[in-house]
Amino acid sequence: MKKISIALVLLIFISSIVYSDDLNTGLKGALLADFESGKIIYSYNIDEPIEIASITKLMTYTVAMDEIKKKKLNLDEYVDIGENPPKEYGSTYRLKIGERIKLQKLIESMLIASANDSCVALSEHIVGSEEEFVNLMNKKAKEIGLKNTKYINSNGLPENEKQNLMSMKDILTLTRYVLKTYPEILDITNKEVLKKGKIVFKNTNPLLTRIEDVDGLKTGYTEMAGYCLVSTMNVPKSQNNDKEFRFIGITMGAKSKPERTKRSYNLLDYGLKNYSYKKLVEQGQNVQESVVVNGKNKTIEAIAKEDIYALVKKDSIITQKVEIIEECKAPIDKGQYLGKVLYYLGEEKIAEGDLIAKSDVEKKSYITDILNYIKGIFCNVCIS
Known part of the structure; x- marks a missing residue:
């Protein structure tokens, strides 16, 4: 099972778009x-x-x-x-x-x-x-x-x-x-x-x-x-x-060599003017703070394992969905798999990548907690 969080990523690529209605003419x-x-x-x-x-x-x-x-x-x-x-x-x-x-x-x-x-x-x-x-x-x-x-x-x-x-x-x-x-x-x-x-x-x-x-x-x-x-x-x-x-x-x-040249040129030109590869997230970038169960640290940064790119139209608004394993239980090793980040254009998934732990998280020691609790009581008594 996974916890899923959805966010609107502020990746809005806007420019003057060239539309061509005659790319397939003839x-x-x-x-x-x-x-x-x-x-x-x-x-x-x-x-x-x-x-x-x-x-x-x-x-x-x-x-x-x-x-x-x-x-x-x-x-x-x-x-x-x-x-x-x-x-x-x-x-x-x-x-x-x-x-x-x-x-x-x-x-x-x-x-x-x-x-x-x-x-x-x-x-x-x-x-x-x-x-x-x-x-x-x-x-x-x-x-x-x-x-x-x-x-x-x-x-x-x-x-x-x-x-x-x-x-x-x-x-x-x-x-x-x-x-x-x-x-x-x-x-x-x-x-x-x-x-x-x-x-x-x-x-x-x-x-x-x-x-x-x-x-x-x-x-x-x-x-x-x-x-x-x-x-x-x-x-x-x-x-x-x-x-x-x-x-x-x-x-x-x-129907002719000149027409083939023209249509082929226009097709590639349409792509160049309307589409480009964009970096959606950078390797090592913090994508989400995740809660850690039984850890000395209460949260951990889930970072992108690698750069994630997508070919997008230049007026695109992309949404991000993060899927984290249901319980991030300590101990956690640096680089450990924590889930995925997925990117959508409307209903179409355009890219995804793994999320990993940025650092180690040790398992919480209950003995240490008890000793700290007793120590706190003792200090309060002394102060009183």
């Missing part, structure tokens, strides 16, 4: 989220499975990196392009018969230039056939909890009027998984160009040169999917932002 879907917590702060049509085009390559990369992690292959090994090089259309790495390409370069071309032929070459090199590789992709989708996802190939191109499908919520889950498990992907996706001899391939991500701190992640286009972009940017600590964090923005189904 799109099949739009989503903006915090990478660390997964909190979605803007969404439109995020549950319906839709065509994803080359957004597929985020899963292709994930499966390839899983095999590298298992030490079944390494990034420095060479891939031989045989008598039947992948003849995929659209964006390619211009693979030719007899080429020997490092696995690292195939992966880079897949992410930077969105090379469709590199995906097929990669798939065949890793498990012998693209069909078997796609089985691994769908198996991985189930493993990480993608509920509205189906892959039919490794690059996202149409096949017999069918395409790879994902919901935007699944795209977010996959993106967070990739960034957590293989953060080195950003060392590739933040490059503006990739060279192959004298050929220069430009990064297909239009936001790399338009928004500071954008460092990924993947574009996509087919006629059915429209123009798509999963973007991500690191937001540094600043005067208005108490800690560094990362946005993930997803725009799907734009």
Whole structure:
């Protein structure tokens, strides 16, 4: 059982809020989220499975990196392009018969230039056939909890009027998984160009040169999917932002490249102007004085075990709820768990953290109490 106390925390973040009614205009879907917590702060049509085009390559990369992690292959090994090089259309790495390409370069071309032929070459090199590789992709989708996802190939191109499908919520889950498990992907996706001899391939991500701190992640286009972009940017600590964090923005189904760029830019800009991470309590801060049972001290400070932050809108009023164990019985050791502090925005819990004892509290000695009582009586008699 716990004692619960509720208080209105004087954390009111006020500023001029920018509202955007057209973030999803002309799109099949739009989503903006915090990478660390997964909190979605803007969404439109995020549950319906839709065509994803080359957004597929985020899963292709994930499966390839899983095999590298298992030490079944390494990034420095060479891939031989045989008598039947992948003849995929659209964006390619211009693979030719007899080429020997490092696995690292195939992966880079897949992410930077969105090379469709590199995906097929990669798939065949890793498990012998693209069909078997796609089985691994769908198996991985189930493993990480993608509920509205189906892959039919490794690059996202149409096949017999069918395409790879994902919901935007699944795209977010996959993106967070990739960034957590293989953060080195950003060392590739933040490059503006990739060279192959004298050929220069430009990064297909239009936001790399338009928004500071954008460092990924993947574009996509087919006629059915429209123009798509999963973007991500690191937001540094600043005067208005108490800690560094990362946005993930997803725009799907734009009708043109300029429209994709505009909507993706607006989505991230909306997040930057309206949301920030705020420190709700500092490590070691006294959150509540708690009564101690049978202690030499009658109360003890329940302090925050660590800093607690939350991503909040800049007009937020946050409430605090403190849950302390029903009886704080002495003896109590410094650092001992005493309860929790929870923070809410309306009914939504946005953060929580442990409360611990600031200091030791010894158990009260009843013999000492009795002796002090007798001593008090004796002194009173003497004075009389």
